[in-house]
Amino acid sequence: MNDLERRYLRLLRAYPTEYRRTRGAEIVGTYLDLAAPAQRWPAPADAADLLLGGLRQRLRAAGVTDLIPGVRLAALLALVTASALAGVWGTAELHPPPVEWGVPHVGPFVSLGVVAWAAWLLAAAVIAVAPSRVARWAITFALLLTVALPPVAAALGAPRPPLMVLLPQVVLGLLGLALPDRSSRAIRLAPALSALLAAVATEFLVGLDAVGTYYGATLEIFLPTVGGLLLVVGALLATGLALGGDTRGGWALVTLLTPIGFLAVPGLADSFGPAYGAITFAELAVTAVAVALAGPAALLLAVALRSRRTSSPQPSGQPCPTCGARA
Amino acid sequence: MDTPLREPTFLILTALAAQPMHGYGLIGEVAALSDNRVSLRPGTLYGALDRLVDAGLVEVDREEVVDGRLRRYYRLSPGGETILSTETERLRRNVEAATARLSKRTRAALPTTPRTAGGLA
Structure with a gap:
């Protein structure tokens, strides 16, 4: 596991545990597929996307989608x-x-x-x-x-x-x-x-x-x-x-x-x-x-x-x- | 799912209409279909896919592990195909109506060319 993957996994904590278990590898894998070869840090927009996605998922899990x-x-x-x-x-x-x-x-x-x-x-x-x-x-x-x-x-x-x-x-x-x-x-x-x-x-x-x-x-x-x-x-x-x-x-x-x-x-x-x-x-x-x-x-x-x-x-x-x- | 579909949703369903795709492939296909106007990030894409799976428009096709990374493929469900066809038909009718009105407008705006006395003969 490289630094970039570790950092994406850290950001993934914004998502509920259960969701991370079923979808975490897939989301991080897609980010790594999209990353530039020498990239070591997630882009600020990626971090915002993951944090907002995590918030959405938590609200969805709580039944508060609106x-x-x-x-x-x-x-x-x-x-x-x-x-x-x-x-x-x-x-x-x-x-x-x-x-x-x-x-x-x-x-x-x-x-x-x-x-x-x-x-x-x-x-x-x-x-x-x-x-x-x-x-x-x-x-x-x-x-x-x-x-x-x-x-x-x-x-x-x-x-x-x-x-x-x-x-x-x-x-x-x-x-x-x-x-x-x-x-x-x-x-x-x-x-x-x-x-x-x-x-x-x-x-x-x-x-x-x-x-x-x-x-x-x-x-x-x-x-x-x-x-x-x-x-x-x-x-x-x-x-x-x-x-x-x-x-x-x-x-x-x-x-x-x-x-x-x-x-x-x-x-x-x-x-x-x-x-x-x-x-x-x-x-x-x-x-x-x-x-x-x-x-x-x-x-x-x-x-x-x-x-x-x-x-x-x-x-x-x-x-x-x-x-x-x-x- | 509510119609009319939002543009990213329409593009995801359109991308899946050709063949089952994984997340990375979908992001590229949606960008290509929209001339790079719609750029989905993974967090947004998977949120949209969750909603589409819940609504029964998209199904998980299969899973593969490539270079140690999980790739889950998604396909359009029969329900998704119906919604996409209905939405495409609605958009087609709108486009046809708009095209007809615009061409009528263009014809009306064209300057009338004065006729040469006696014609060209």
């Missing part, structure tokens, strides 16, 4: 939301407070955030016109810029968007990486259209002086409202699809609970903390950690419940769906 399509649907909704938020914040960045207020700003923009929002808007445009593989790179680029904002702003002493704005954007973007490999043109256009509509609406409201300046907006109300809207859209979609016997919407809704929770963090932190004063960093951090644990836990619980229901014995007299035998 989870991945549900996550892909949730990814599209997450990208629409992330793009709309980028449209809102990107437009707000163009309206810094009057100079006489003495509020620090970055040139003609409110903060360094303009760079990240521009990257998110670019990602929305790329999703509309390019294959999913390229779109994932554009999303990753926007994610990296967003994550880099706090340390870069600290190093430069420049203003940046608040963490409670950046955090849900990162979570929405991470989920967005699971976007489907193939989608209709209308679906691919949705993030760009939502960004455009959000930008136009924000420009209109700024013109009316209805939202004040960028960070004058009440985040404790605005972000949870966006989360609430996402929850309502997800629930309506889940109900509509369930009426047609399609369970993807239910899984999409459960998956979206995590980003919805992150959007609600300012509201939750505000309601848990004292009735007066601004939200402290500690309140935000504790709430964010609680959401980060509760959201995925809800998904895992749903998977476990579904798996138990799927593996329960068939009612007497009903044929087994696999072998046709009657109980």
